[in-house]
Amino acid sequence: MSSGNKKLKRLVRERMERTGERYTTALAAIQREHAASRGQSTEAPAPPTEAPPVTPR
Incomplete structure (x- = not known):
């Protein structure tokens, strides 16, 4: 530890x-x-607006 x-x-x-x-x-x-004391955002990132394309196998 x-x-x-x-x-x-x-x-x-x-x-x-x-x-x-x-x-x-x-x-x-x-x-x-x-995080706030270091100037970092404390909010969660926004979810993607659309799903990534699916690639056929």
């Missing part, structure tokens, strides 16, 4: 204790906060 994972788990568990959130909810919130 890497030290980054330990730090992340510690942050998640601290948030869980503070907020009463479940692990996955706290993890998602921390990941959103981290």
